[in-house]
Amino acid sequence: MTWIKQPTEKLFSAEPEPRAGYVAFRGEERRDAQQIRDLLEASFPGFGEALLVDRLRHDGDMVLSLVAEDQGIVVGYIVFSRLIIEGLEPAFRAVALAPLAVYTEYQQQGIATRLVQEGHACLAALGETLSVVLGEPHFYGRFGYSNRRVARFESEYQSPYLMALSFGAAPAEGRLVYPPAFKALSENAPLQADDRV
Numbered sequence: 001m002t003w004i005k006q007p008t009e010k011l012f013s014a015e016p017e018p019r020a021g022y023v024a025f026r027g028e029e030r031r032d033a034q035q036i037r038d039l040l041e042a043s044f045p046g047f048g049e050a051l052l053v054d055r056l057r058h059d060g061d062m063v064l065s066l067v068a069e070d071q072g073i074v075v076g077y078i079v080f081s082r083l084i085i086e087g088l089e090p091a092f093r094a095v096a097l098a099p100l101a102v103y104t105e106y107q108q109q110g111i112a113t114r115l116v117q118e119g120h121a122c123l124a125a126l127g128e129t130l131s132v133v134l135g136e137p138h139f140y141g142r143f144g145y146s147n148r149r150v151a152r153f154e155s156e157y158q159s160p161y162l163m164a165l166s167f168g169a170a171p172a173e174g175r176l177v178y179p180p181a182f183k184a185l186s187e188n189a190p191l192q193a194d195d196r197v
């Protein structure tokens with residue numbers, strides 16, 4: 001198994017010590033895996049997103065993953081994984097945002113917004129310049145994601161829900177190649193329990 005050490009702690013803005021009733025934001029740690037699975041299984045129908053994250057982690061394809069935590073409980077989660085744009089020389093390394101989830105009881109408090117914003121800040125500090133998402137335009141549009149930004153990309157997910165946001169120089173053309181975990185998800189090929197980390 002490959003474990004990617006994520007240097008997010010140093011990148012985060014100074015945060016006070018978590019206090020009761022306050023949600024803290026930090027990089028995912030190894031001990032969070034089961035709580036993340038629980039959150040994703042509660043947030044999406046079926047086990048697809050939980051298995052997607054298990055497989056991304058297993059394959060070493062996560063670029064950045066953050067949790068929102070309330071007194072030791074993971075209540076929100078976001079992942080950016082490695083998305084390659086082919087057809088360019090050399091191929092370009094972008095990221096794909098998916099999934100994003102917050103427990104129902106914690107929604108409408110800006111937790112997802114903060115996860116996305118902190119994620120973008122960390123990604124920019126890591127030198128990433130392009131993030132792609134397949135999601136609700138009403139939600140992701142507020143962060144600057146637009147369907148226009150992906151108009152010339154080739155993708156099996158091309159639709160009004162496919163959007164991108166660039167934080168720096170990034171291509172506008174090429175073929176989007178998602179990590180194998182996404183293909184496994186659509187082919188319904190779950191990890192074996194032993195493969196989980």
Ligand SMILES: CC(C)(COP(=O)(O)OP(=O)(O)OC[C@H]1O[C@@H](n2cnc3c(N)ncnc32)[C@H](O)[C@@H]1OP(=O)(O)O)[C@@H](O)C(=O)NCCC(=O)NCCS
Nearest residue numbers: 043100101102107108109110111112113114135136138139
């Ligand atoms: C989407 C989700 C992550 C938002 O979490 P949250 O912490 O409540 O989000 P925030 O408080 O930062 O922002 C709330 C805003 O998101 C909007 N929103 C929530 N779910 C939405 C959806 N499915 N489509 C469009 N907008 C949505 C709310 O209407 C609200 O808008 P407002 O600020 O104009 O009132 C959460 O509802 C969730 O986990 N849903 C189930 C999993 C899911 O669908 N994830 C994929 C997201 S596309």
